[in-house]
Amino acid sequence: MKEALAVHGAKPVIGQPFKPYDPIDSAALESAIEVLRTRKLSDFMGAAGEGFLGGEQNRRAEQITASIFNARNAVAVNSWTSGLIAAAGAIGLEPGDEVITTPWTMCATATSALHWDAIPVFCDIDSDTFNLDPAKVEQLVTARTRAIFAVDIFGRPCDSSSLRKIADQYGLRLIIDSAQAPLPGAHTEDGNVIADVWGYSFNYHKHLHCGEGGIALTNDDDLAWRLQLIRNHGEAVLESSDREDLRNLIGSNFRLGEVEATLITGQLSRVEELVESRAQAARRLVDGLKGLPGLELTNFPDQHAFYILPMTIRADTIGVDRDRLAAALKAEGVPGLVCGYQNLHRLGIFVNKTARGSQGFPWTQNPTAPDTYGAGACPVAEDLHDRFMGIHMCAAEFNAAETSLVVEAFHRVWDSLDSIES
Ligand SMILES: *Cc1c(COP(=O)(O)O)cnc(C)c1O
Numbered sequence: 001m002k003e004a005l006a007v008h009g010a011k012p013v014i015g016q017p018f019k020p021y022d023p024i025d026s027a028a029l030e031s032a033i034e035v036l037r038t039r040k041l042s043d044f045m046g047a048a049g050e051g052f053l054g055g056e057q058n059r060r061a062e063q064i065t066a067s068i069f070n071a072r073n074a075v076a077v078n079s080w081t082s083g084l085i086a087a088a089g090a091i092g093l094e095p096g097d098e099v100i101t102t103p104w105t106m107c108a109t110a111t112s113a114l115h116w117d118a119i120p121v122f123c124d125i126d127s128d129t130f131n132l133d134p135a136k137v138e139q140l141v142t143a144r145t146r147a148i149f150a151v152d153i154f155g156r157p158c159d160s161s162s163l164r165k166i167a168d169q170y171g172l173r174l175i176i177d178s179a180q181a182p183l184p185g186a187h188t189e190d191g192n193v194i195a196d197v198w199g200y201s202f203n204y205h206k207h208l209h210c211g212e213g214g215i216a217l218t219n220d221d222d223l224a225w226r227l228q229l230i231r232n233h234g235e236a237v238l239e240s241s242d243r244e245d246l247r248n249l250i251g252s253n254f255r256l257g258e259v260e261a262t263l264i265t266g267q268l269s270r271v272e273e274l275v276e277s278r279a280q281a282a283r284r285l286v287d288g289l290k291g292l293p294g295l296e297l298t299n300f301p302d303q304h305a306f307y308i309l310p311m312t313i314r315a316d317t318i319g320v321d322r323d324r325l326a327a328a329l330k331a332e333g334v335p336g337l338v339c340g341y342q343n344l345h346r347l348g349i350f351v352n353k354t355a356r357g358s359q360g361f362p363w364t365q366n367p368t369a370p371d372t373y374g375a376g377a378c379p380v381a382e383d384l385h386d387r388f389m390g391i392h393m394c395a396a397e398f399n400a401a402e403t404s405l406v407v408e409a410f411h412r413v414w415d416s417l418d419s420i421e422s
Pocket of ligand 1: 079108213
């Protein structure tokens with residue numbers, strides 16, 4: 001029998017908000033309190049010497065992250081946006097150089113290149129994986145391309161082997177933004193790490209979090225040195241350096257606090273368990289939701305961190321558009337709903353070329369760079385943006401009872417589709 005919907009005033013399926021997802025257990029909390037008690041909340045100095053690489057907690061978080069994620073070097077930073085900016089500088093981008101990246105990502109993936117006056121070139125995505133399509137990446141390579149910035153969007157690893165082949169063939173650097181996919185063992189081939197630099201975000205919404213934070217990883221010692229300099233006022237430290245290539249070593253303050261570093265260390269030993277808890281919840285939802293007409297779920301690979309559970313809606317087959325469906329689901333109490341995702345190529349800073357001043361810099365440095373901005377430039381991403389609906393799996397605990405309620409809410413809405421006006 002059809003039930004009335006909460007959007008029309010009925011009692012919602014989910015009456016009580018779910019418990020928030022919480023990766024900070026009591027041991028992690030205790031160790032953070034202990035660091036607070038020492039009052040030594042940062043041990044960085046923006047100068048050559050003892051404090052250049054930060055305090056004990058930063059170094060410990062770096063050491064443990066490096067060992068869990070098979071990296072020779074880890075550089076803790078105060079956000080992964082900072083990590084991306086440092087990485088884009090470390091690889092030696094010149095003004096006007098081109099970086100091929102995806103429009104379907106958090107904006108920092110692309111803007112990190114702009115910080116060094118390089119030009120983001122947007123490559124359309126694959127409609128099943130939401131990640132960069134390597135075949136399309138290759139078509140965008142020009143004589144000025146210097147790097148590929150790939151993303152593991154929603155927690156699904158990008159096709160890094162194919163991207164590495166393209167990078168090697170054309171002499172490009174490969175940076176992987178794994179902010180949404182802290183998967184130990186991902187992106188290795190025969191035990192070798194595939195990316196030149198990759199890393200994770202520890203902001204409040206991610207699988208592991210310390211409020212704000214991030215970490216950049218690399219197996220290249222020279223890149224690690226550059227990341228450290230950009231993190232911490234490199235120009236003030238370099239006075240005595242005898243290295244030759246001193247490009248892009250303008251430093252910043254990207255330093256992570258000691259309490260934040262401890263909080264991350266306290267979660268790292270559980271990273272696989274924490275990711276698995278998101279993946280299991282997402283797979284329970286997939287089981288409960290598959291078969292609903294007009295709701296499309298792609299095939300998910302075994303290796304998937306399920307930061308977001310992605311779905312697309314076929315409004316034409318069910319007669320209700322995505323936004324009204326989402327409003328009805330939200331009214332039933334479903335948490336973490338995301339409607340649409342990024343189409344970075346349509347943002348004003350690219351379309352109007354106002355990233356640096358008003359005179360079109362850095363595009364003026366390279367007038368032949370592919371113009372990949374504005375409507376029509378990335379048709380797959382644009383079509384998906386209108387049909388996409390996701391569930392942010394770190395928005396709530398999503399235990400078994402809770403995922404059953406989410407499934408019930410979807411079924412209730414689908415049973416009464418004809419009562420929702422489009
Ligand atoms: C969260 C996120 C970032 C930025 O991380 P912050 O730590 O918030 O700066 C970058 N890229 C992607 C794909 C993200 O999800």
